Amino acid sequence: MKKIFIGIIGIIGLMGLVSCDKIEEGEYTVYDGAKVTWTSTSSSLTPVQRVYVEKFTGPRCSNCPLADATLSTIHDERVVMVSINHPTGQGIPYPGQPDLRTDGGTVWDKWYGVNAIPAAYINRDLSQQYLGDMGNIVGDINQALTAKCVVALEASAYGALDEVDAVIELQFVTDYLQPVTVTVALVEDSLVYRQLLPDNSVDDNYVHNHMLRKVATSYWGADLEASGTAGESLMGRVDFTIDSDVNLEKSHMVVFVSDKATRKVLNCVQCGITFEVDEK
């Protein structure tokens, strides 16, 4: 009898523990980003397969400049790079230095489970991780560039003060019937702030490029309202604001299309921000 009673309470207690989610106070809401408005078009785009590279870095990471050096040898415009400031440990900024950590970058960092930096991934393929000097990442990027293009992608962005208006054009080259999402992010180049170097000295004038400043859509992308059949073309419009410490003139917009379930990137594109010229 005692065993039965303990058994019942045990099973019910176990179910209670594993079948109930608890959201901590302060996390009741999450960033959902700017909304993308999609319309069907008859545009025909030139299919260009590009490669999306995410690199996790930090100002107190002595090996991160090694990764920068490796990636800086790539000059192919078909490679789209985003540097993400690791949220903890070696990613914590030096006192008085800019804090490049972002909410979106932290969510992505947690998803990868990044526990050592530098770390990089190609097209969000979890099976391939590059650490330290990045190993054979250059060869693998070149290999990824030869993949067949599933979806052609183009983008343009117009800036004014603290706002960006963007247009995304997309066309399925082959059938892709699984749900996909489109993520829009803003990265900034030529940011100068302190960086720990491999010899453990610091460089106060280190130039950081491709730094993620904002994920404009929701962190895992906006749903693409499309059937995914070959030839289908869509145009998306999205407006988003940026923080005052972002220099839009040194920024560019990154757009990538991902499989909604696996989050693997199918294609990507980047573009500069165009400003309206003041006639006066």
Added chain:
Amino acid sequence: MIKRIFTLALLAALGTTVSAQGLLGGHVTGNVQMDGQMSRADSVIGAQDVPEKLLMNARADVLYTNGDFSAGLRFELYQNPLLGFDARYSGQGLANYFVAYNGEKLSVTAGHFYEQFGSGMILRAYEDRYLGLDNALLGMNVQLRPVQGVTIKGVIGRQKIFWEYGEGLVRGIDGEVNLGSVLGFMKESKFRATLGAGFVSKYEDDEVIPSSANPEMRLNLPLNVGATSLRADLGYGNWSLQTEYVIKGQDPSAINGYVYHPGQALLLNLIYSQRGFSASVQAKRIDNMGFKSVRSQSGEMLYINYLPAITKNHTYAFLSMYPYATQVNGEQGLQADVMYKVKKGTFLGGENGLDLHLNGSAVFGLDTTVTGGAGTEGYTVNGGLGETLYGDVSLEIAKKLSKAVKYTVTYAYQVFNPVVENEPGDLHHNHIVVADVLWKVSKGHSLRFEAEWMGSDSHYDADDPAHNDRRAGDWIMGLVEWNIGTHWFLSASDQYAYNDGVGNYYNLTVGYTHGATRLQIGYGKQREGLLCIGGVCRVVPASNGLTFSLTTSF
């Protein structure tokens, strides 16, 4: 294909109406019910015209039993649904099917099933045809009885909503132990105890619910929401105490305004009874206990749980004119009930005795402080009482004057807050008196007379949203019911708002019963209002016309 199977099964069932036996050695039983309605516009009572002219709800249940095995199905038809039933019922088809094994130590049901854990505060899948409510689970239900007095239940499935099924997945486990059966020393004891515990969890996919405070934020929704129950049913001699405490995890939903405040509920019922006398006190406190399998669903469908009402379910027309609807987001209340049978030969009891029944209940809201909207904790609960939601006290005296004549007199005082129906307006204070006389004229023939009066401080004003409730005002009612032999009955009634109200609702009904078959036809006016059963309610719109009903079983 399913329609063909159903047709064959129905024919098989009807074919056995005479013998109701013999199909593969088993038994086939069932019942059929058809309810029809014709209504035309009446601007005074607010009845709308029915474009279809005829509305009908119909159903046929067939149950096949063979030893420990049983299988059943139910065909339902809503062409189109009667007034007051959700338009999403429109259509016809197989609404329920199951196969079941019911052995000594194991029961298994596959298909649709109804189930309840404890008082239902964490799980109650049930159906009430008069409320238009069917929360059946489609899935599996397993019950184990390893030793006498111990029952373990496990359920998994999705809830029925009209002709479809909710996206949320419901899982639950419940255990109950009757100590008197399993502990030897308690078998002869005056002390009785049954202990139980249950857990129910629902899983639902993520969805985008925008934060009300910031359009760039959305709610971080818990995908798995659980509710746990602990309960005890204790007894000693003439006393018994039933209690259940329930907690529910964060469950932001449409019914609570997407707040993250956890839920809890406590139900207590203390009863004393002896020959000729019984008394009970019931207490209930609910805080955010609406538990649905689909978070965005409002209305009465897809509730996983049921929160018992602690107000008396009145049957007389004016007493039930303002029924109480359970407030799932928060309420607290008490009910006391005393029944006393005055002995024959005493001053009050006279020659045939006298039955007294006193009942009172009071329900209040929770005293809360709002701290935010969607995407926040929502509110904090303070210790006091919130606004008055409902209260009533009624005294019923029933006396048999002779073998042929029995009368019942009831007085009731009610306080009703329209907020329980999400309507504006002031508290209604009603005094109600009912006199009911039954006269058995001869063997098989009886007459029943009923007279009711209600005086209310409410008034009707069609142009004022706070006072356009057609139940308002002072009312009188009369009813005569004549049972003619064992087959026929006739009934005539009229409700009339004679002061500060509107409407004259007359009804004529004739019915014929033969064996298990009953046919009833009525003509008259139905007042708009709320039909509540156990605190769960359905809006009944006004109607004006013919109704008929046919029921039979085999």
